[in-house]
Amino acid sequence: ETGVTQSPTHLIKTRGQQVTLRCSSQSGHNTVSWYQQALGQGPQFIFQYYREEENGRGNFPPRFSGLQFPNYSSELNVNALELDDSALYLCASSQDRGLSGYTFGSGTRLTVV
Amino acid sequence: DQQVKQNSPSLSVQEGRISILNCDYTNSMFDYFLWYKKYPAEGPTFLISISSIKDKNEDGRFTVFLNKSAKHLSLHIVPSQPGDSAVYFCAASPQGGSEKLVFGKGMKLTVNP
Numbered sequence: 289e290t291g292v293t294q295s296p297t298h299l300i301k302t303r304g305q306q307v308t309l310r311c312s313s314q315s316g317h318n319t320v321s322w323y324q325q326a327l328g329q330g331p332q333f334i335f336q337y338y339r340e341e342e343n344g345r346g347n348f349p350p351r352f353s354g355l356q357f358p359n360y361s362s363e364l365n366v367n368a369l370e371l372d373d374s375a376l377y378l379c380a381s382s383q384d385r386g387l388s389g390y391t392f393g394s395g396t397r398l399t400v401v
Numbered sequence: 402d403q404q405v406k407q408n409s410p411s412l413s414v415q416e417g418r419i420s421i422l423n424c425d426y427t428n429s430m431f432d433y434f435l436w437y438k439k440y441p442a443e444g445p446t447f448l449i450s451i452s453s454i455k456d457k458n459e460d461g462r463f464t465v466f467l468n469k470s471a472k473h474l475s476l477h478i479v480p481s482q483p484g485d486s487a488v489y490f491c492a493a494s495p496q497g498g499s500e501k502l503v504f505g506k507g508m509k510l511t512v513n514p
Binding site for chain 1: 405407433437443492500503506507
């Protein structure tokens with residue numbers, strides 16, 4: 289059973305650029321949630337995708353968007369990057385939106401300069 | 402507005418002693434609580450959870466206590482081991498089947514041999 293994998297592990301972007309982060313869900317999971325963890329903070333919920341549809345969104349601006357594919361992998365896209373977007377981005381997968389078995393990946397460290 | 406609060410940023414204990422990690426919450430709609438452990442360069446891993454219909458849940462060396470009237474929960478680790486050294490996050494889920502997790506800022510536990 290493979291876990292949740294995220295790519296890339298580290299990324300440096302310039303303010304104003306766009307970035308795409310990727311997440312492969314754990315085998316058998318159909319739900320993917322994305323979180324942003326700023327330095328010294330806990331993870332903050334960005335949004336969740338269930339069977340390719342957005343299923344809830346946190347307090348993030350529209351320049352944060354996502355996608356889920358038929359194989360349940362997911363992408364997080366951030367447009368017009370700002371310095372405050374620098375953070376660890378975590379992806380978690382689960383089965384049928386449930387919290388049981390909610391499994392996190394190791395994250396993508398994004399630095400915006 | 403921090404809905405889940407972990408007011409102590411760090412805790413240091415001796416191996417074999419008890420570690421007590423505290424968490425307070427403000428939102429009475431939370432009805433499911435979880436603790437996660439996070440090592441550097443890894444994603445959070447699930448430790449133990451508790452539903453609001455219970456006041457205690459135990460799993461091996463880990464016990465979580467919930468005091469709904471005080472909106473307070475605690476994680477007890479006994480006996481503490483050096484491998485328990487990590488950052489611990491308290492998380493809560495709102496009522497209504499939402500799978501969004503609201504995290505505290507985390508607490509760094511150090512267990513000294």
